[in-house]
Amino acid sequence: MTDSEEADSDEPGGSRDRLFDALDRLVAASATERLLISGSALLLSVAIGFLLILAAGRMTSCGSAAYSLFGVGFCYDPFVVYDSLFLGAFGDFLANPLNGQFATTVSETTVLVFTGIAVAVAFKAGVFNIGGQGQLVFGALASALVVYGLSGAVSGLVGTLVLVPLGLAVGAFVGGIWGAIPGALKAYADANEVITTIMLNFVATSFALYLASGPFKAPDSFANQTRTLPEYALFPQPLFPGRTDASLLALALAIVVAVGIAYLLRGTSFGYDVRTSGIQPEAAEYGGVDAARTVVTSMALSGALAGIGGAVYVLTIAGNFQTGVPDYGFDGITVSILAGNNPVGAIAAALLFGVLKSGSIVVDVGTDVPPQLVGVLRGLIVLFVAMPEFFRMIGQRVDVRDRFGGSRDAVATDGGEEA
Amino acid sequence: MTEAVRLDSITKRFPGVVANDDVTLSVERGTVHALLGENGAGKTTLMNVLYGLYEPTEGDVYVDGDGLTYEEGSEGDDGLAAIADAPRRFDSPGDAIDAGVGMIHQHFMLVDPMTVAENITLGNEPRKWGGLAVDREAAREAVLELSERYGFDVEPDARIEDVGVGVQQRVEILKALYRGAEVLILDEPTAVLTPQEVDDLFEVLEELTEAGKTVIFITHKLGEALEAADEVTVLRDGRNVGSVETADTTREELAELMVGREVMLETETPPATPGGPSLTVEGVTASDERDVVAVDDVSFTVREGEVFGVAGVDGNGQSELVEIVTGLHALGEGRVELDGRDVTDASRRERTRAGMAYIPEDRQDRGLVMDFDLTENGVLGSQHDAPFAERGRLDWDRAEGHADAIIDEYDVRPPDTRAEAKSLSGGNQQKFIVGREFARDPSCIVASHPTRGVDIGSTEFIHDRLVDLRDEGRAVLLVSSKLDEVRGLSDRLAVMYRGQIVDVVDPDEVTEEQLGLMMAGERPDDVPRAERVAAGESEDSTDTGARPGADADAEVADD
Numbered sequence: 001m002t003d004s005e006e007a008d009s010d011e012p013g014g015s016r017d018r019l020f021d022a023l024d025r026l027v028a029a030s031a032t033e034r035l036l037i038s039g040s041a042l043l044l045s046v047a048i049g050f051l052l053i054l055a056a057g058r059m060t061s062c063g064s065a066a067y068s069l070f071g072v073g074f075c076y077d078p079f080v081v082y083d084s085l086f087l088g089a090f091g092d093f094l095a096n097p098l099n100g101q102f103a104t105t106v107s108e109t110t111v112l113v114f115t116g117i118a119v120a121v122a123f124k125a126g127v128f129n130i131g132g133q134g135q136l137v138f139g140a141l142a143s144a145l146v147v148y149g150l151s152g153a154v155s156g157l158v159g160t161l162v163l164v165p166l167g168l169a170v171g172a173f174v175g176g177i178w179g180a181i182p183g184a185l186k187a188y189a190d191a192n193e194v195i196t197t198i199m200l201n202f203v204a205t206s207f208a209l210y211l212a213s214g215p216f217k218a219p220d221s222f223a224n225q226t227r228t229l230p231e232y233a234l235f236p237q238p239l240f241p242g243r244t245d246a247s248l249l250a251l252a253l254a255i256v257v258a259v260g261i262a263y264l265l266r267g268t269s270f271g272y273d274v275r276t277s278g279i280q281p282e283a284a285e286y287g288g289v290d291a292a293r294t295v296v297t298s299m300a301l302s303g304a305l306a307g308i309g310g311a312v313y314v315l316t317i318a319g320n321f322q323t324g325v326p327d328y329g330f331d332g333i334t335v336s337i338l339a340g341n342n343p344v345g346a347i348a349a350a351l352l353f354g355v356l357k358s359g360s361i362v363v364d365v366g367t368d369v370p371p372q373l374v375g376v377l378r379g380l381i382v383l384f385v386a387m388p389e390f391f392r393m394i395g396q397r398v399d400v401r402d403r404f405g406g407s408r409d410a411v412a413t414d415g416g417e418e419a
Numbered sequence: 420m421t422e423a424v425r426l427d428s429i430t431k432r433f434p435g436v437v438a439n440d441d442v443t444l445s446v447e448r449g450t451v452h453a454l455l456g457e458n459g460a461g462k463t464t465l466m467n468v469l470y471g472l473y474e475p476t477e478g479d480v481y482v483d484g485d486g487l488t489y490e491e492g493s494e495g496d497d498g499l500a501a502i503a504d505a506p507r508r509f510d511s512p513g514d515a516i517d518a519g520v521g522m523i524h525q526h527f528m529l530v531d532p533m534t535v536a537e538n539i540t541l542g543n544e545p546r547k548w549g550g551l552a553v554d555r556e557a558a559r560e561a562v563l564e565l566s567e568r569y570g571f572d573v574e575p576d577a578r579i580e581d582v583g584v585g586v587q588q589r590v591e592i593l594k595a596l597y598r599g600a601e602v603l604i605l606d607e608p609t610a611v612l613t614p615q616e617v618d619d620l621f622e623v624l625e626e627l628t629e630a631g632k633t634v635i636f637i638t639h640k641l642g643e644a645l646e647a648a649d650e651v652t653v654l655r656d657g658r659n660v661g662s663v664e665t666a667d668t669t670r671e672e673l674a675e676l677m678v679g680r681e682v683m684l685e686t687e688t689p690p691a692t693p694g695g696p697s698l699t700v701e702g703v704t705a706s707d708e709r710d711v712v713a714v715d716d717v718s719f720t721v722r723e724g725e726v727f728g729v730a731g732v733d734g735n736g737q738s739e740l741v742e743i744v745t746g747l748h749a750l751g752e753g754r755v756e757l758d759g760r761d762v763t764d765a766s767r768r769e770r771t772r773a774g775m776a777y778i779p780e781d782r783q784d785r786g787l788v789m790d791f792d793l794t795e796n797g798v799l800g801s802q803h804d805a806p807f808a809e810r811g812r813l814d815w816d817r818a819e820g821h822a823d824a825i826i827d828e829y830d831v832r833p834p835d836t837r838a839e840a841k842s843l844s845g846g847n848q849q850k851f852i853v854g855r856e857f858a859r860d861p862s863c864i865v866a867s868h869p870t871r872g873v874d875i876g877s878t879e880f881i882h883d884r885l886v887d888l889r890d891e892g893r894a895v896l897l898v899s900s901k902l903d904e905v906r907g908l909s910d911r912l913a914v915m916y917r918g919q920i921v922d923v924v925d926p927d928e929v930t931e932e933q934l935g936l937m938m939a940g941e942r943p944d945d946v947p948r949a950e951r952v953a954a955g956e957s958e959d960s961t962d963t964g965a966r967p968g969a970d971a972d973a974e975v976a977d978d
Contacts, residue, residue, distance in 0.1 A: 268811050272795075272802040279790050285747060286777070286785040287799040288768030396790070 023395035026388065034340070037388045045384035046082060049377045053078040056373055066368075076369050085377065088362025089355040101358060103246035107317050109354030110247070113254035114309030115332025116339060116346035117261050118302045122179075123341045124265055125298035126278035127186065131197025132306040133329025134204030135178045139171035139307025141208045144226050144314045144321035145216060146170045151233045159232040167233070168311045175307015176300045178204060183299025187292035193299070201329070209323045218320070225322040235315045245317045254312070254347070257305070261343040274298050279396075306332070334382055340389045356381065421486035423448035423602055423633040424469065425502060429478035431464055438464040440657040441478075445499060446602075446650075448486045451624050451634045453648035453665075455641065457677055457846075457875070461657040462637045466604050469635075470522040471509030479506035484519040484601020484633065521595025522604040525611075527587050529579045535586075536562040536575035539594045565593055570626045585616035589623065596632075603627065605636040609643055610900075613732050614935035621647045641673050653677055674875070688886050691910040694723035696756075696952065697894030698744065698775075698863045703753030705739055713739040715918035716753075720952045721863070726885065726895040728909025728926065730902060732938050736918035737898045738780055741867045744896065745777045746770045758862055771800050776861035778853055778869045780898075782845070786852040789841035793831070796840050797822035797855055825854035829880070846873040853881050863894040870904060882908060902934060911949040916940040925949045 029037065057067070057074035065073025066080070091101030115132045122129035147167040154162050182200060185191040213224040235247040265271035277284035277294045285291055306329060313328065314321055335353055339345030360374045424446040431439040438461045446452045454462045467473045469480060481487055481502050489500040509515045512522070529538050536559045545557035562575045571589050579587060588608060595603055609617045624634050624647055638644055644651045645665050652662040653676040661676050698721040707713040714736045721727040731737055742748035744755055746767040754763040757773055765773065779785040787796050798807045798818045807818050822836040829850040831843070840848060853869060866885065870878040885908060889895050899905045905912055905926065912926040914937040921937045928947030936943050 267813055267815070269803045269808045269813055270811060272798070272813060276788055276791075276799070276802075280784070280788045282781075282784040283786070283788045283799065285767065286779060287788075287802065288766065288771055290766065290768075 023391065026392045027395040029392070034388070034392075038385050041384040041388060042381065045380045048384075049082070049380050050078045052376065052380075053081055053369070053373070056369075062368065076367065076373075080367060081363055081369055081374075081377070084362040084366050085359040085374070086355060087359075088366070089358035098240050100240075101362060103240045104361065105351075105354045105358040106240075106248060106251050107246040107354075108357045109350045110251045110254045110316065111309050111313050111328045112331055112335050112350035112353050113251075113258055113347055114305050114312060115328045116335030116350050117258050117343045118179075118305035118309065119332045119336035120339065120341040120343050120346055121261060121265070121274075121305065122298055122302035123336060124278045125274045125294055126281065127183065127193050127295055127299055127302075129179065129182075129197055129299060129302045129306075130194055130333065131179065131182060131200050131204075131303070131329070132309075132332045133325075133327060134197070134201035135175040135303040135306035136310035136313070136329045137204045137208050137325050138178045138310070139175035140310030140314045140318075140325060141211065141226075141321045142174035142307075143167040143171040143311035144229065144318075147233050147315070148227050148229055148320075151230050155230070155232055157232070159230075160234075160236055163233040164235055164315060167315050168308055171307040171309075171311025171314075172304040173307070175310060176304035179303015179306065180296055180300035183296040183303075186299075187295040205325075208321070212321055212323050216321075223322060226320045228320045229314075233315070234319060235312070237316075245319075247316050250312050250316050254350075257308070258343045258347050261305070265343070270297075334386055337390050337393070338382070338386045340392065352385070353382075421448050422446060423482070423484055423486060424635070425481040425487060425499070426465065426469060427479040427481065427502075427506075429465060429468055429475045429480070431461075431468055431473055432476045438657055439468070439475075442654070442657070442659045443499075444652055444659065445662070446633060446635055448484070448633050449628050449631050450649040451628055451636065451647055453644035453651045454635060454637045454654065455639065455644045455651050455673065455677065456654035457639055460639075460654040460677075462639075462654050463606060464657075465654070466522065466606065466635065466637060469509075469515070470520055470604060471512045471515035474510070480509065482507055482515075482518050482520055482602060516598050516600070519599055519601035520604065521598060521600030521602070523588065523591040523595060523606065523608065525606045525608075527591055529587055529590060531580040532578060534575065535573055535577050535579065535582070535590050535593075538579055538590055539565075539575075539597050541594075543598060561597065562593065565596055569593075569596070569623070569630060571623065583616075584611050585613075585619055588612070588620065592623065592627075600632075602633045602635070605634065607637055607639075609638065609640065611733060613939045614931070615939055617643070641670050641677070644673065645670065677875070688908060689890075691725045691889060693725040693910065694892060696720045697723045697758055698865075698896060699754075699756040700740075700744060701754045701756070703740070703743055703750050703755065705743055705748060705750045707739055713918050714743065714750075717915075717918070717920055718753075719913060719920065719923065721894040721896050722952060723862070723894050724889055724892045725910040726889050726897050726908050728905035728912040729896070729898040729915055729920075730905045730912055730934060730938065731900070731915035733900050735915045735938075737900075737915055738867070739918075740915070741777075741780065741865055741896075741898055745775065745779075745865055768800075768803065771859070772804065774859075774862035776856035776859045776864045778856050778864070778866040780867040780871070782848050782852055783841075787840040787848055790839060792837050792839050793826065793851060794819045794822045794836045796851065797825060797836075799855070801859070821858070825851060825858060829854035830877075846877050849873045850877055850881070853884070857884060857888065861893060863896070864888060865896045865898075867898045868900065869897070870899075870901070902931065906934075911952075914938055922946060923949045923951070 053076050054069070054074050057076040060075045062075040065075065067074045067077035089101060089105040091099035093099070093102060115136060118132050118135070119129055147163050147170070150166065151159065151163060178200065182191070182193050182196040185196050186193045209224060212226055216226050218225055218227045235250045237247040238249070240246050240248070265275060273284065273289045273294050276287055277289050277291050281291055284294070309328060313325065331353055335346055335349045338349035338352070356378045360371070360378060363369055363374045364371050422445050424444070426442060426444040429439050429442045430437065442461070442465055444465065454466065456462050464473065468475045469482070481504055483504060488503045490503045507518055509518070530541065533541070536555070539562050540558040545554040545561065546552065547554040547557070559575045566573050566575070571593060573586055573589055573593065579590065592603065608620060612620060624636070627634055636647070645668070648665050650662060650664050651668070651673065653660050653673065655677060663672070700720070701718050703714055703717045704712065705714045717740060719727065729737055729740070739748050743750045746762070746765060750763070754761060756762065757770065757775060760773060762770055762773060783789060788799060794815065795818070798813070798821070801807050802813065807814055807821070819836050825831065826834050826836065831847050831851045831854070843851070849869070850873070856864065864885070869885070870881050873881065882904070885895055885897070897905060897908055909926045911923055912929070913923045914921045914934065916938060917940060921940065921942055925947045933943050933946050937946070
């Protein structure tokens with residue numbers, strides 16, 4: 001690093017060179033450096049949010065100042081806001097770790113782990129799966145319908161043991177198919193997956209709306225939703241008393257799957273194929289990887305993971321399929337970027353998202369801060385933490401050999417060998 | 420002496436690499452100066468500094484096409500007079516062009532459907548109607564005038580796509596001259612030319628220096644530096660290791676400067692004792708990505724225990740041919756057979772499993788995954804096969820041992836299985852690929868430019884290993900644009916031109932002139948043809964013309 005820093009400080013001007021140098025350094029950053037970067041980004045976002053809260057607090061009128069600084073009164077107290085945003089998600093953790101607020105955090109985190117690793121797997125194969133939402137919606141819908149259909153046949157503990165794995169399997173299967181379609185379109189018809197997955201999101205959401213408001217609508221309901229599943233068909237929640245929407249068991253499953261996916265990528269021949277074709281397709285081809293097949297399988301796997309996320313959403317949070325599924329699929333993209341597309345890192349990134357989602361509820365309830373401002377604060381955090389990783393990904397994608405201001409390969413080859 | 424260019428103590432650092440280390444280069448006005456060095460020695464980086472593409476980390480650039488002015492009576496420790504002019508600051512190539520520096524890149528930057536005159540004046544077109552329209556007639560006149568002044572033979576109205584590579588290069592030179600270049604930098608100008616075109620280029624360079632222009636050309640070919648330049652500066656590992664007048668130096672001296680030790684320039688290989696056919700290519704035809712026919716009805720057989728060479732100027736279908744043989748390029752017609760098995764439709768993986776090793780032309784795109792470490796790269800191509808994979812799982816300990824063995828045997832540096840491929844120099848990357856491919860225990864080796872960009876020491880080593888493998892009875896298909904390499908190693912040598920095999924010759928008998936002619940598509944009558952080897956029924960696919968003694972060598976000579 002010393003070399004580059006010197007080179008940098010010795011060079012006034014040459015902003016393009018410096019930009020590429022910065023990208024190169026970001027790409028070359030070690031794990032510790034990346035953690036430090038993320039940490040500082042988080043602090044920076046809080047500092048800016050702090051000022052925003054103060055400014056917003058000056059612009060509203062309120063009975064008594066919630067916070068005063070140098071004799072100036074502010075309507076919102078930034079310390080309370082950030083305290084609620086981060087720690088609110090854990091509720092009164094020391095007194096009762098299994099409180100309701102923490103349950104919300106757990107359930108949000110669980111679904112986001114699945115959608116996060118779904119995006120990460122596809123990205124590792126060099127495919128940008130924006131269709132996580134559609135795959136999740138179809139997985140959720142199929143899971144809700146099939147589990148409801150069979151819930152009459154079994155019940156009790158046996159019902160749980162049969163129906164929950166079945167629900168997950170159905171979600172995985174349908175989500176997998178929905179992911180494999182854009183994969184096959186890319187592999188065999190050269191259709192850009194970004195476009196096709198976005199379009200298939202609309203197809204999935206609209207078709208699900210049709211089914212949930214028509215043929216499979218719960219007859220006694222005004223909302224567009226399917227029939228409610230019996231409690232024995234849901235994920236068991238042995239630890240959160242009185243809650244049906246959160247399951248540590250589901251979270252444990254998510255963690256196991258994330259670790260399993262990490263192993264699949266690193267420790268198996270299939271994972272080798274996936275990573276090689278994602279990182280350098282030409283070399284993958286040379287190494288005997290069937291590029292088209294790898295794209296289809298990794299997209300199917302990605303869709304299956306998003307589909308399981310949908311099934312988990314139905315079997316923990318929702319209890320049936322309702323239209324207007326939250327944007328877990330899209331949040332999964334950010335989770336994956338935040339985690340640098342590392343499946344295990346996605347657990348931590350999903351937790352951050354879960355904490356922020358759950359914490360904003362506490363801010364909404366506990367303070368006068370408008371929900372829009374809380375949204376801004378959340379967005380700031382995500383934006384700041386994700387940006388370094390995002391630029392890192394761009395840095396990896398930029399073909400250094402194709403740019404004039406490039407460095408290492410320009411040196412290594414000296415330009416003298418290609419004719 | 421009056422210099423046109425002085426690079427004073429230039430250092431250029433990139434993250435983790437010093438590309439130029441305190442390099443001083445002095446170029447006399449009106450001369451041809453060769454910048455000689457192996458790939459990776461820092462030649463192009465240095466010239467990019469002069470052309471304003473890079474800013475030097477340290478050091479000064481002085482340029483004046485009419486000659487620099489000096490402080491009177493001053494002479495530094497290094498024998499160079501102190502310069503009175505201010506050092507130049509080039510923030511971009513535009514600044515360099517304004518200062519009279521022009522660079523001709525290896526890859527031409529021309530617009531194919533436009534005419535020669537349009538390309539030359541592009542960006543600085545003569546205007547008419549108050550600047551509203553391009554004055555084509557004036558442009559044409561200007562180009563004709565320039566072209567005549569320097570004795571260039573170019574047709575201003577020809578389209579770039581219709582003219583040959585040699586002419587395109589001259590158009591690039593004219594473009595630089597049109598923009599007022601006094602100092603011309605040519606980056607590996609001969610890489611894409613036939614020997615005849617190279618001679619023409621050197622004549623052009625002479626014309627230019629006679630007219631007072633200064634030429635710097637980058638090359639890694641000793642012979643060219645000696646032939647065309649007045650003075651040669653040798654770079655090694657980013658340092659200037661010596662500048663010599665071509666009149667007072669020899670090939671051997673320059674080679675020694677380049678690599679830092681004495682090298683053998685020719686390798687003597689014992690004659691081959693070929694066995695039965697291993698790789699057979701029959702009537703293969705294929706198009707490139709632009710749907711232009713790249714390989715046109717090519718047939719040949721490589722026998723066990725022989726090196727079959729393919730020579731030719733780059734871009735005459737060799738790359739496509741190699742990729743067809745290795746299963747990476749779709750073929751339109753024909754068949755490929757490996758050890759008696761039809762592999763025409765076999766996938767890349769099946770061919771590797773059937774015993775085909777492949778050293779690809781482009782090691783950074785194909786041969787290595789740049790972001791993977793050497794352990795991971797060591798299993799590329801074998802990731803589904805024993806001993807590295809068992810029931811879908813990879814045995815990384817074994818893979819690491821394998822990478823370690825390659826590093827050991829092939830002296831790859833740094834000797835670190837955890838090093839990422841991109842952190843290795845080009846030569847070490849190549850050694851690792853060669854080691855990995857040879858370790859497959861292949862029956863047939865396809866080697867495409869196996870020593871391109873590799874230092875002379877490693878080149879010798881790779882050549883020796885290729886010959887060893889041949890002597891063990893393996894078949895070797897060797898494609899290279901280095902004539903010494905294909906001639907020195909091959910037992911039979913095919914020359915390709917425009918997708919066809921012009922002829923198959925005996926490399927020990929053929930002369931360089933004959934090869935040059937064949938590489939330009941001609942077929943001298945008296946070339947010494949190699950023994951013909953036909954596979955099965957198709958005997959008359961390689962040669963189409965009259966063959967002296969065709970009867971005698973029509974039959975396969977397996978003994």
